[in-house]
Amino acid sequence: xxxxxxxxxxxxxxxxxxxxPDTNTFPATTxxxxxxxxxxxxxxxxxxxxxxxxxxxxxxLCVVHVLRLDVTLPNTRSCFISVVPPPTISGDLLMLLxxxxxxxxxxxxxxxxxVTFIVGQTKIRAHKLVxxxxxxxxxxxxxxxxxxxxxxxxxxxxxxxxxxxxMLRFIYTDELPIKPNNDRMILTSEDKHAARLYEAMVRDLLxxxxxxxxxxxxxxxxxxxxxxxxxxxxxxxxxxxxxRYSCRQLEDLCIxxxxxxxxxxxxxxxxxxxxxxxxxxxSFLLEVTDKVDMIxxxxxxxxxxxxxxxxxxxxxxxxxxxxxxxFTIPYxxxxxxxxxxxxxxTICSGIFQVGGYNWQLCVRWLYPSNSSxxxxxxxxxxxxxxxxxxxxxxxxxxxxxxxxLPPITMVEEIFTEAEYFRHAKFTLMKSTNSSHDDSLTIHCxxxxxKEAACTSSSTISDGAGVTVVVPPPYIGLHLExxxxxxxxxxxxxxxxxxxxxxxxxxxxxxxxxxxQVVEAAAAKVDNHHIVRVDDMKAAVFRSxxxxxxxxxxxxxxxxxLAVEDMLAAACRFGLERLKIACENFFADHISNKNALxxxxxxxxxxxxxxxxxxxxxxxx
Numbered sequence: 001x002x003x004x005x006x007x008x009x010x011x012x013x014x015x016x017x018x019x020x021p022d023t024n025t026f027p028a029t030t031x032x033x034x035x036x037x038x039x040x041x042x043x044x045x046x047x048x049x050x051x052x053x054x055x056x057x058x059x060x061l062c063v064v065h066v067l068r069l070d071v072t073l074p075n076t077r078s079c080f081i082s083v084v085p086p087p088t089i090s091g092d093l094l095m096l097l098x099x100x101x102x103x104x105x106x107x108x109x110x111x112x113x114x115v116t117f118i119v120g121q122t123k124i125r126a127h128k129l130v131x132x133x134x135x136x137x138x139x140x141x142x143x144x145x146x147x148x149x150x151x152x153x154x155x156x157x158x159x160x161x162x163x164x165x166x167m168l169r170f171i172y173t174d175e176l177p178i179k180p181n182n183d184r185m186i187l188t189s190e191d192k193h194a195a196r197l198y199e200a201m202v203r204d205l206l207x208x209x210x211x212x213x214x215x216x217x218x219x220x221x222x223x224x225x226x227x228x229x230x231x232x233x234x235x236x237x238x239x240x241x242x243x244r245y246s247c248r249q250l251e252d253l254c255i256x257x258x259x260x261x262x263x264x265x266x267x268x269x270x271x272x273x274x275x276x277x278x279x280x281x282x283s284f285l286l287e288v289t290d291k292v293d294m295i296x297x298x299x300x301x302x303x304x305x306x307x308x309x310x311x312x313x314x315x316x317x318x319x320x321x322x323x324x325x326x327f328t329i330p331y332x333x334x335x336x337x338x339x340x341x342x343x344x345x346t347i348c349s350g351i352f353q354v355g356g357y358n359w360q361l362c363v364r365w366l367y368p369s370n371s372s373x374x375x376x377x378x379x380x381x382x383x384x385x386x387x388x389x390x391x392x393x394x395x396x397x398x399x400x401x402x403x404x405l406p407p408i409t410m411v412e413e414i415f416t417e418a419e420y421f422r423h424a425k426f427t428l429m430k431s432t433n434s435s436h437d438d439s440l441t442i443h444c445x446x447x448x449x450k451e452a453a454c455t456s457s458s459t460i461s462d463g464a465g466v467t468v469v470v471p472p473p474y475i476g477l478h479l480e481x482x483x484x485x486x487x488x489x490x491x492x493x494x495x496x497x498x499x500x501x502x503x504x505x506x507x508x509x510x511x512x513x514x515x516q517v518v519e520a521a522a523a524k525v526d527n528h529h530i531v532r533v534d535d536m537k538a539a540v541f542r543s544x545x546x547x548x549x550x551x552x553x554x555x556x557x558x559x560x561l562a563v564e565d566m567l568a569a570a571c572r573f574g575l576e577r578l579k580i581a582c583e584n585f586f587a588d589h590i591s592n593k594n595a596l597x598x599x600x601x602x603x604x605x606x607x608x609x610x611x612x613x614x615x616x617x618x619x620x
Contacts, residue, residue, distance in 0.1 A: 005061040009054045016041035087551035090173040096509045097172045100125045110504035120156035137212045163204040174473035222250040223468040321448045323354030332440035355448030358382035379421040389415040394445035479549040498538040510548045513574035540565040571605045583610040
C-alpha cells in the first residue's frame with residue numbers, strides 16, 4: 001500500500017493527502033521494470049497548487065507499506081492468558097543503587113558498592129561495573145582500578161551533590177530522576193518557582209551528561225529545555241550550551257527562539273537574566289546579537305518551523321491544546337476471540353497526556369455473538385484541576401480489511417469527575433482474503449480547552465518548533481554488550497562442559513534465585529569458584545542469561561522445544577516475566593494434538609493460568 005502527502009512549507013494550509021484504496025502486487029522475478037501509477041491528492045488541484053510551492057520547490061512525501069505473508073509461522077490465536085509485566089531492568093538496577101546507600105551488613109556481597117565519590121562534603125557510593133558500562137568516561141577512569149575499591153573526589157564547583165546523585169539515578173535507570181511538567185499553563189507562583197528549579201536541574205544534568213558522555217541524558221535534557229523554552233529560560237539555557245559542540249542544536253534553537261518575533265527580543269531585554277548577562281558577559285551578548293541579526297536577514301521561509309504551534313489562544317482568553325494518540329491492536333480478531341473466551345470484553349491503551357490531563361483509550365465489544373461491533377471509549381484517568389474539562393474529540397479507525405471507517409467527531413464534549421468518558425460505536429467492514437496484517441488502529445484527535453495564563457502574545461510557543469529526537473533506552477543494549485564481551489566477568493558457569501562467563505552484580509540484581517546458586521558454589525572449597533548447572537542445555541542457559549541482561553528473548557531455532565526448556569529454566573530461577581511469556585506462547589500454539597501434553601507441562605511447572613486454559617480448551 002502507498003500514500004502521498006504534500007505539505008504547505010509555511011503551515012498555512014492542511015496537507016494534501018492521498019492513500020491507495022488497495023494493494024499492488026509486484027512480480028517477484030522479472031527482467032522488466034514494474035511500476036505503480038499513484039494519484040495526485042485532490043486538494044492539490046482546483047487552482048490551489050501555489051499553496052504548496054515555496055521558492056519554486058514542491059516536496060512530496062511518499063510512504064510505501066510492504067505487506068509480506070510470513071510462511072514461517074503457523075496461524076495462531078494470539079492468546080494472552082496473562083499480561084506480561086513490563087521490563088524491570090531499570091527498577092532492578094535502581095534497587096541496586098538504593099542498596100549502595102545502605103550501610104547494613106545484610107546487603108549481598110556482589111551488590112556492595114566499590115567506588116566512593118566525594119562531592120563537596122557529601123560521600124556518594126556506587127558500582128564501578130554499572131558506571132563503566134554506561135559511560136566511556138567512567139570506563140577510562142576505572143580502567144586500572146576495576147578490582148579494587150577506590151575513592152574519587154569531584155570538584156563541587158563543577159557539579160553539586162544533588163546533580164551528581166540525579167546523574168547516577170539516570171545511569172542506573174535510563175530515566176530522568178524527575179518527570180517534566182508537560183502542562184505549561186502554570187498559574188501559581190509556587191508552580192512557576194518549581195518549574196524554574198526543574199529547568200535549572202535539567203541544565204545542570206546537561207552539563208554532567210556532556211562531561212561524562214551520556215548521550216541519551218543530554219538529548220533528554222535538550223528536549224525538555226527546547227519544549228519548555230520561554231523568555232525566562234532561553235538566556236540561562238544559551239549560557240549553558242554556548243560553546244559546547246555536542247549541544248549546538250539546542251544553541252541554534254535558542255537563537256531561533258530569540259529571533260522568532262520582534263516582540264520576543266524586546267520582552268527578553270526586559271528580563272533580569274538579560275541584564276545580568278549584559279553586565280557580566282557583554283561579549284557573549286554581542287555574539288548572540290550577531291547570530292540573531294543573521295537569522296533576521298535570512299529568507300523568512302527558512303524559519304517556517306517556528307509557525308507551528310501546539311497551543312493557540314482563542315478570542316475568549318483560553319488556550320486550546322491539540323493532541324493525538326494512535327492505538328494499534330495487532331492480530332485484532334485473534335486477540336478479540338481470546339479475550340471473549342476468558343470472559344473479558346475490553347482492552348485498553350497506554351496512558352497519554354494532552355492539556356495536562358492523563359487520557360486512555362479503551363475498546364469494548366458489545367455482543368460476543370456479533371464480533372464486528374465495538375465501542376471506543378476515551379477516558380480521563382487523572383484528577384481534575386477544575387470542575388470540568390471541555391474538549392473536542394475525533395475518532396478514526398483503520399479496519400483490519402485495510403480500509404478506513406467513516407470518522408466520528410464530537411464537539412464541545414464536557415468531562416467531569418462523574419462523567420469521565422465518552423464513546424463512539426463502530427462496525428467493522430466484512431472482508432475476506434485480505435492481505436492486511438489483521439491489526440486495528442485507532443486514531444484519536446483531542447482538543448482540550450483551558451484557561452490561559454496572563455501573556456502578552458497571541459500564541460504560546462512550544463519551544464522553537466523543532467523536535468529533539470531522543471533514542472530509546474540504551475541500558476539493555478549496554479548490558480547485552482557486557483555479556484557478549486565478557487569483560488570484567490567474575491562468575492564462571494559450567495553447563496554441558498561449556499564455560500560461560502557472567503557478572504555477579506547483574507545476576508544479584510536481576511535473579512536472586514540464580515545468585516543463591518552462585519553463593520552456594522562460592523562457599524564450597526573444592527570447586528575452584530566454578531558454578532555447575534546440571535540438567536540444562538548450554539544454549540538454554542545462554543538464553544536465560546541473555547534474558548537476565550536484556551529482558552528480551554533471543555531468536556529461537558526450534559520454537560516449541562526451546563520454549564519448553566525456557567519455561568523450566570524460568571521456574572527454576574524465579575524469572576516470573578519470562579515464565580508468563582512462555583505460558584502465553586504455549587497457549588498461543590495449543591491444538592488438539594498437543595493440548596494434553598501442554599496440560600501436563602503446566603501441571604509440572606505449577607503454571608495455574610496455563611493449566612486453566614488447557615482444561616477449558618480440552619473441555620470445549
